[in-house]
Amino acid sequence: MQTVDVIVIGTGSAGVSAAEAAREAGKSVAIIDKQPFGGTCSQRGCDPKKVLVGVAEISARSSWMTGKGIDKQPKISWADLMAFKRTFTEPIPDRTVEKFKDEGLKQFHGVATFILADTIRVNDKEIKGKQIVIASGNKPMTLGIPGEELLIDSTGFLDLDELPDEIVLVGGGYIAFEFANVAMRAGAKVTIINDTPRPLGGFDPDLVDLLVKTMEDAGITILVNAAVSGISGKPGKLTVEYKQDGKTQSVKAGLAVHAAGRAPDIDELALDVAGVTVGKKGVVVNDYMQSVSNPAVYACGDVAEKGLPLTPMASYEGKIVGTNLVEGNTTKYEQQPVPTTVYAIPPMASVGLTEAKAKEQGKKVKVIFKDAVSWYTSKRINEPAAGSKILIDSKTDEIVGAHLLGEGSDEVINIFAVAMAHKITASDLTKTIYAYPTRSSDISYMLKE
Template sequence: MNKFDAIIIGFGKGGKTLATELANRKWKVAVIERSKKMYGGTCINIACIPTKSLAYQAHQGEDYIEAVHNKDQLISSLRQKNYDNLNQNENIEVINGEASFLSDHEVQVKDAGETKILTADKIFINTGAETVIPTIDGIQDSKFVYTSTSIMDLKELPTKLAIIGGGYIGLEFASIYSQFGSQVTVLEGSSKFIPKEDRDVADAVLQTFTKKNIEVKLNAKVIGMKDVKDGTVISFSIDGAIQELKVDAVLVATGRKPNIEGLNLEAAGVEVTDRGAIKVDPSLKTTVPHIWALGDVKGGLQFTYISLDDYRIVRNDLFGDHSHTTNDRDVVPYSVFIDPPLSRVGISEEAAVEQGLEIKVAKLPAAAIPRARLINETEGFLKAIVDAKTNKILGATLFCAESSEVINIVSMAIQTGQDFTFLRDHIFTHPTMSEALNDLFSQIK
């Protein structure tokens, strides 16, 4: 039996950062990872970094096969760097294998027929999330169905690609593969396109997709699929009418769920929510006080920067004044890396109206920004929502080039309680996309 001060299950962003923190405090730490291809976690290996690598190269007009090769080299390098960062620390032991609880202090690790039993005073679960595979006739047997992970390993560009699910992950892949040259069809079961966004934003994104020959079919209920010689035929219904679509690749993008399978949480007394996520309090403690959960496995927003903040919360809980909790996350920005990227922070116009708030709305076309014209990326617009009574910024949606950078400026202004005049009158460098915030907020009277 191996005794540690801390066991971390999962090599994700929150877990790996915490491991270094604890090791630097002279804790003896075990980091368990079931796959050697997942050192560093979801973001580095199968999500943020590889998808953004492909998105960037597609935007630059790179050849698909070369782009995949470049992506693989990048991921391999980052994965090795992450492994070395932990493995070379004398206080950290990286252990490969499947982890499962034996009790609230004991974890069993199985790998290639070998079993180890580890014990620790404190345990941290950082096992991430996994793709949800819907119940569709023929989906399990098809040779042409891929997840967001496996499709990026295709060495040949699909001629015709169907994406089941019109959420943000599906839209990113639609944009990427369309730019590489695939004929893309998105099958979305809802009657509303990106329902969390305002309708003017959703309409603008849909128009942009249409210009790029990405077909979006709403109210599309996928019934089944059947493989043929060189692809698969998808059957789906729209308003009761059955249609068929033949493609040579299908991407399943119907969401992700917390990865708790095999952990045997019951043995530790760790409870889960009705959505299958590990139940945590604002300090990320589970229902067992000496066991914490970080990252996607606890449910909620699935972003690597949330996992990093989870680490900060746990660090503060262990060594600080317990002041930093999940209750501090009123303002979290996000970006969807379509072309141009869609970024948002705070509430939408529709949400503000539903809450009965008195608001002022400003909009600015991207074509009015000198930087957008300079780089020849004039698609989209910027939109801001301001509280008419307090002059506080309630939210902003940026559908324009470089919005993933600019949105962080708006986020900080909201987080620090600035009036809209702060961004209206701020001195930005020129020519940049961020200086458009001057013009956007100048429209608020």
Template sequence: MKHYDAVVIGSGQAGTPLSRKLAQSGKKTALIERRFAGGTCVNDGCSPTKAMIASAKAAWVARNSSKLGVSASDIKIDFETIRDRKDEIVKSMRGSLEKGFAGTENLEVIYGDAHFSGEKEITISLNDGGSEVVSGELIFINTGLSPVIPDIPGIQEIHYLTSTSILDIEDIPEHLLILGSGYIGLEFGQMFSRFGSKVTIIEPSERIMKHEDEDIAAEITKILAEENIEILINSKVTAFTRNEEKILAKIKKHDQEHSFEYSHILIATGRKPNTDRLSLDVAGVELDDKGFIVVNDSLETSAKGIYALGDIKGGMAFTHISYDDYRVVAANVIDKKQSTIKGRQQPYCMFIDPQLGRIGMTEQDARDEGLDIDVYTIKNDSVARSIETGNTRGMMKAVVDKKSGKILGAAVLAEQGGEVVTILELAIMGGITFDKLRDGIFAHPTYAESLNNLFMSKPH
């Protein structure tokens, strides 16, 4: 058995920088990775999907440029080039991480599948054959999530796609059925629609994006409908069958059931924690009822000296949250400081087009808590920069505490929405009241300048 000062399981956006910093601090460190350096974000998440979304955006701009006096005829989608560009980006980012690992003293990278075989003991089934047993004084788990495959009759008899496998398909789907209307479903749906697929998104609830305010969800629904993306709400697939080269999906809406043919099926019904293969009970690590690792505000588990970072601990599953988990753990374990995840800001951005940037509370959150609020909204057809660029889709919204004037949350559904909402996050971080933004001087004409107009609107 090899003994280490620290063992990190998973090289995601927390595990990668943490393993290097632990090693650089003088700790003998092992980093165990089952697949590729970089985890989901680099290999089949943020980086490859946003690269392909950029190609889809270019296609949309070309098709919609005539109103600006520019006609782009004979638009061709070269899907092979799109995939090759995506692959090169992934290869470059992964290679950079691997180079960083190799150049870090005290760090050993082990590729294999890990599970606990003792309280601080880990057995690794090595990718190149055989096994290895290691132990560590400190252990950090960053194993992420994987797609949930719903138990639908016939689903194992068809060739369905996940957010991972769809990145490697060779041809653009003729008709893509997407189960689920979350971030994965909507981003891939709009992307492939712009590549030329007919897209149908199925959602069992009464509307998409139930975690967002109803007006934001309605605006997104309108934008997708304008791109001829079909959204079936109050609907669910009850069975799949293979029909020669097509897939037959039996869809139930209310009490009526109909069958439709599709060329491809994308499962985007959620993700589950990769805890089932870790044998965490052996280590005394507690899980919640959904299989996520239970942690305290310092990200330590129920087993002393074992920590969980990133998506595996539940909560918001975003790369930047995982990276902040690394900062919290590194501050506590290496720098001996008192750092916590309690009360931290958790911004996010959905990369449909236009982007949805979000920070803080929704209007519904605030009303559910009984807060006394003002809600400011403005449509982008009133924003000078949007009008000038010919892209007036979407809206902006902010929730403000009526008494203090502090911003509680915001949604920016707009071109560069993720960048604009960052200004509102900075205001929240600094305790800057809404009137300071209303009366602030911003360069003209910019999207940021629209914050003046947002807070000059009549609140409700």
């Protein structure tokens, strides 16, 4: 049996941040992953997804400008796109292994399982750690429907060698909306099946409605109040059954994609052996990102029941854990504005409270909604939808929520995040001089009552 100061399970942003902090302080560190080293975001998540979205955006903007200076619509070559994407993803595991070697991290590739409260088994090896960090990320949640094994997950979609002619996306979250736009622009017929009245729960409903209409107008079918009840057939020839308005209906597809949410990847860890309490969203931790039931265990990233499952939050939480491993519990998790984006076409971004949440909390806010499709920045690219909804505290003039739809929303939302984090008022934002004409220069108009 080997003994180290710190064991880290997971090699994504959260795990690496914690492991490197501990190693830099002179601690011996073992790092474990059952997946190729380097984490989800860089290999199977946000980074490769954005490569695909980038090409789809070029296709979309060309279609918007057809007859307005563009004569021919570009055709996406899926094979070439996949080859380009792999130039980003394929080098990561080997590069990560070399990086860990240079840093002096002891590497173990395999499934980690607790056999004692302070001991992990990986393959045929046992490792004892004074402190253990769980940063194993998440995985597609179990849907409990017949034929579920016929679904592919987001990892599979991002590595398809060929794109089928007809695709069904089960679920109506950000993954479904992002993949739907990519697949449709690449030539597939796409159907989203969502079991709630409105997809993209948690985002502003008025902007969601604008986005849904835009995607439907572009040729994507979006079914709501439709619960998938089963999948049958074989890969390439599938039938997806769903119930809507009390009737069982079906749609044919060459491919069905699981886009109905993710859950903490903890099933193989045997956390009960370690006495680690788990909640609905993951490992239950205190403000120091420490397990509430086993003080030797910390958790960070998507597997921890704390912040949003986003890469920047994983890095943030991993750094907190790293500091607390080295210094003792000196650094707490602090609530802060966290911007998030749905990379649909056009993109939709959000930070802070929605209008509904503000009402729930009893906040008195000014709500300024703007349909911006006729504004210069949208009209010059013939964008089919754009808008904003800004929530301003009636007493302090501080922004408590910002919700954007349209090209550039994924960048402009960061300005609102900075304003909220540093209590810059709406009046100050309005007075700021911006480069013009840019999406950021529209902020003054977004805030105008």
